[in-house]
Amino acid sequence: MLKDLLSSEKHKLLFLIPAPKHTPDEIAGILKQHPEIQFVSLVGIDLGGNDTDEKVPIELAIKDMQEFLTFGVQTDGSSVVLPEIASLNDARVDIIPDTSVNWFVDYNYDNIDEQTGLPVGTLRIPSFLVHNNIRVDSRAILQRSVENFQTQIIDAIKESPYVLESIGIDSVDDIEKAIITSATELEFWVRTPEDKPDIEKLSTSQVLQEQYWKRTIGPVRTALEQSLVMLDAYGLESEMGHKEVGGVKAKLSGNGHYDHVMEQLEIDWKYSTALQAADNELIARDVVKDVFTCHGLDVTFMAKPIEGVAGSGEHTHMGVAVKLKNGKIKNLFSPVNMKEEFMSPIGWGALMGLLKNYEVVNPFVTSSNDALNRLKPGFEAPVCIVSSVGHSAELPSRNRTVLAGLVRDIDKPLATRFELRAPNPTSNTYLVLASAYQAMLDGIKAALKSGKTSKELEADFSKKPGQSSFYLETERAYRSEDDVFEHYTADERNTLFGKPPATVWENLLGLDLYPNKKAILSAGGVFTEEIINSYKIATRSQWTTELYKRIIPDNMEFVRICKKLHGGENVTDLDVVTWEKINQLRNYLMKDSLSQKSLFTRIREGIDAEDFDTVSTLQQEMSSKMSELKSLYIVYKRNLFEIL
Known part of the structure; x- marks a missing residue:
C-alpha cells in the first residue's frame, strides 16, 4: 500500500499546506478537494516536549474556519506537562493554531477510506498552548527567543558599526531582517520486534566499525529509501540517510526474509528557520516510525537504548544570517576572508555565549536518565563544555569529541554554523534552540561591545585557564583541537572545562547555582520565572x-x-x-x-x-x-x- 501511494501519480495525496495558503477560504477549499482528510489535530508542545493530538472532525473545522483559527480548542491542563501553571483549580488551556508555519497531513495506512480508497488523513496544525492569555508552551518560548534575537542582533550591530566591515555589509540600513536557521540530525535504532540485543556482538561490531556507512539491505534499505521519499513529499528536502556506527548484520532466513535486524541509522534533511526546523523534526519522527512499522520493524528514538553500545544523538545545527534589502543573504558568522579568519566577531561572540552560559542551557538539552546514559566518555559523547573551531582557517576540520563545533566550508560562506553535539532524539528541540540562542545573543552583545576584532576574539577564546577575559571565566579553558578523551585525564577535563553533571538533579541545579546566567534566559521575556520553575518540577x-x-x-x-x-x-x-x-x-x-x-x-x-x-x-x-x-x-x- 505504502509503495503504491509513493509511486502512483493518480492518488496525489496532499502532504503539506504551506504557510502562504493559510487563509480560511484557501484551507477550506483545499480540504474539500481531499475527502480522505477527515480530521484536524492541533499540535501544541508542552514543557515536557510532548505533542498534543486534539482530533477534531474536519466538518467542524470547515464550518467556521476563521473562528477555528482564531480561538482553536480548549483542553484540560492536567493532560499536558505544565505543573504549577495549569493547576487543578485553574486548568483551562486553549490550543491556538499557528498560521506562520507549514501544516502537515498525517496518514493512517491501516485505516483506508472506503469512498476514496486512500488512507484516512489528519491535518496536523502546529499550535500554541495558552493559559490565562499567556502562551506557555515550548513553541511559544522558541518563537519569543527568535523574535528577541532578531531585534537585539540588529540593535547590537547599530551600536557597534565597526563589525559591518568584517561581514561585508556597507551599512546597517542595508539590512532588511535577521534570519535564524537551524537543523537537526535524527539518529535511531531499528530492530525486529521481540529480538533481544546481543551486547557482545554489538560492541564488537562497533569497535571494528563493521556497520558505519555500510550499504543497507532488505527491509531496512526499503524503509530507509521510502522514508527519504516521504520526507521530500512533506517538503523537508531529505539530504542523506545512512547507517550509523551501531548494529549487527541481519540474517537471511530460509523463507528469503531478513530477521534478527538490529541496526542504527541516521536521516538528515535541509535546514530551515528555527521554529519550522523544530516542527519538521516532529513530522520526520512520525514518518520514520510509520514507514519502518509498515515493514515490520520497531523504531526507538531513545538516547541510549542499549547499554554498552553507541547511543543516538541528534546534533543540532544553529546559524544566523541577514537578508539585505537587495535580496542577498549574508551569514553573520562568516568573515569576509574565509581563508584567513575562522569567524566574524559576531560568530566568536555567539560561540563564547553558548559555552559560557551552557550550565543553564544544559538542563534543556539533557533532561532524562536515558539522555545522561548516552553522555559518557568512550562513545564520542560530548561530555565537556569545550569547543573546536579547526586547526587552521584555510583547512577546516571537525573534532567529534567537543560539545560544540564550528562547521564551515571556505567556498560556501552561507554554510558556516555551530553544531551542538549534546542533544539526543528525546531532547525538546524547541527549548534547546530557545535557550541556546539566548545564550549566544548574550555573547554577541558582549563581544561587539568590547570592540574586539576577530583575531583578538580568537585569542580570547583560545585562552589558557587562569588567564583573564573580558567575558569568559578566568579559571576555564574553552577551546581544544585535541581529542578531549585521549589528550586529557578525567581530572584534567574537570579542571579545564568544568565537571559535567552525572544525574538529572545535578543538571537542574545549574538553574539555581548560576542566577546571573539564568537571567539570560529571561532576557526579552523569553523564559519567565514561572515557566522555568514549571520545567524544573516536570523534569x-x-x-x-x-x-x-x-x-x-x-x-x-x-x-x-x-x-x-x-x-x-x-x-x-x-x-x-x-x-x-x-x-x-x-x-x-x-x-x-x-x-x-x-x-x-x-x-x-x-x-x-x-x-x-x-x-x-x-x-x-x-x-x-x-x-x-x-x-x-x-x-x-x-x-x-x-x-x-
Whole structure:
C-alpha cells in the first residue's frame, strides 16, 4: 500500500499546506478537494516536549474556519506537562493554531477510506498552548527567543558599526531582517520486534566499525529509501540517510526474509528557520516510525537504548544570517576572508555565549536518565563544555569529541554554523534552540561591545585557564583541537572545562547555582520565572518517577537473574570467589535486614523524603554497582563448563 501511494501519480495525496495558503477560504477549499482528510489535530508542545493530538472532525473545522483559527480548542491542563501553571483549580488551556508555519497531513495506512480508497488523513496544525492569555508552551518560548534575537542582533550591530566591515555589509540600513536557521540530525535504532540485543556482538561490531556507512539491505534499505521519499513529499528536502556506527548484520532466513535486524541509522534533511526546523523534526519522527512499522520493524528514538553500545544523538545545527534589502543573504558568522579568519566577531561572540552560559542551557538539552546514559566518555559523547573551531582557517576540520563545533566550508560562506553535539532524539528541540540562542545573543552583545576584532576574539577564546577575559571565566579553558578523551585525564577535563553533571538533579541545579546566567534566559521575556520553575518540577518528577518505578524494578529483576550456576564438579577457587563477590553485591543492592537497608530501599526512601541531593548521590552509586555486578556475572558464566 505504502509503495503504491509513493509511486502512483493518480492518488496525489496532499502532504503539506504551506504557510502562504493559510487563509480560511484557501484551507477550506483545499480540504474539500481531499475527502480522505477527515480530521484536524492541533499540535501544541508542552514543557515536557510532548505533542498534543486534539482530533477534531474536519466538518467542524470547515464550518467556521476563521473562528477555528482564531480561538482553536480548549483542553484540560492536567493532560499536558505544565505543573504549577495549569493547576487543578485553574486548568483551562486553549490550543491556538499557528498560521506562520507549514501544516502537515498525517496518514493512517491501516485505516483506508472506503469512498476514496486512500488512507484516512489528519491535518496536523502546529499550535500554541495558552493559559490565562499567556502562551506557555515550548513553541511559544522558541518563537519569543527568535523574535528577541532578531531585534537585539540588529540593535547590537547599530551600536557597534565597526563589525559591518568584517561581514561585508556597507551599512546597517542595508539590512532588511535577521534570519535564524537551524537543523537537526535524527539518529535511531531499528530492530525486529521481540529480538533481544546481543551486547557482545554489538560492541564488537562497533569497535571494528563493521556497520558505519555500510550499504543497507532488505527491509531496512526499503524503509530507509521510502522514508527519504516521504520526507521530500512533506517538503523537508531529505539530504542523506545512512547507517550509523551501531548494529549487527541481519540474517537471511530460509523463507528469503531478513530477521534478527538490529541496526542504527541516521536521516538528515535541509535546514530551515528555527521554529519550522523544530516542527519538521516532529513530522520526520512520525514518518520514520510509520514507514519502518509498515515493514515490520520497531523504531526507538531513545538516547541510549542499549547499554554498552553507541547511543543516538541528534546534533543540532544553529546559524544566523541577514537578508539585505537587495535580496542577498549574508551569514553573520562568516568573515569576509574565509581563508584567513575562522569567524566574524559576531560568530566568536555567539560561540563564547553558548559555552559560557551552557550550565543553564544544559538542563534543556539533557533532561532524562536515558539522555545522561548516552553522555559518557568512550562513545564520542560530548561530555565537556569545550569547543573546536579547526586547526587552521584555510583547512577546516571537525573534532567529534567537543560539545560544540564550528562547521564551515571556505567556498560556501552561507554554510558556516555551530553544531551542538549534546542533544539526543528525546531532547525538546524547541527549548534547546530557545535557550541556546539566548545564550549566544548574550555573547554577541558582549563581544561587539568590547570592540574586539576577530583575531583578538580568537585569542580570547583560545585562552589558557587562569588567564583573564573580558567575558569568559578566568579559571576555564574553552577551546581544544585535541581529542578531549585521549589528550586529557578525567581530572584534567574537570579542571579545564568544568565537571559535567552525572544525574538529572545535578543538571537542574545549574538553574539555581548560576542566577546571573539564568537571567539570560529571561532576557526579552523569553523564559519567565514561572515557566522555568514549571520545567524544573516536570523534569524532576520524571526523573524520580522513572527511578522509582522503572530503573529500580529493572535492576531488581537483573539481581534476581544473577543466580548461582556452579555445582561441585569442575569448579575452581576463582568460581567460588567470583560468586561470593556477586552475592555480596546482590545483598548490598537489594536485600534489607533488621540492621541495614539496601541501596534500592535507601533511594526509594530518599525520593519519598524529597532529599534529592542524597538520591542523586545514591543513583550514581547504584549505577556503578550495577555495572560491576553485570561485569562480574559475565566473567563468572564464561568460566563454567556446566551451568546448573
